[in-house]
Amino acid sequence: MSTARDSNTRTVTTGHVRLVYHYNDGHDFTTESMLEGEAMAYMPILQAQPLDLHHYVAPFATIELQPV
Numbered sequence: 001m002s003t004a005r006d007s008n009t010r011t012v013t014t015g016h017v018r019l020v021y022h023y024n025d026g027h028d029f030t031t032e033s034m035l036e037g038e039a040m041a042y043m044p045i046l047q048a049q050p051l052d053l054h055h056y057v058a059p060f061a062t063i064e065l066q067p068v
Contacts, residue, residue, distance in 0.1 A: 015035070015036060015068065016034060016067075017036045017039050017068055018034075018068055019031040019042070019066075020063070021062075021063055022063075024060055043056055046058045
């Protein structure tokens with residue numbers, strides 16, 4: 001995995017991530033690895049809003065992006 005720094009000096013990962021869904025009913029689900037850009041493309045479809053750099057909140061779950 002390679003990393004880069006943006007103009008705000010936060011670390012930006014490039015490459016692959018896994019999505020970890022922490023469902024509201026208490027169970028979790030982890031996807032296979034995928035390109036980070038593909039993972040980000042799912043967020044509007046899931047109605048997920050960013051919480052921080054690696055977490056999103058959807059109506060049914062909190063979604064974590066884990067760098068691979």
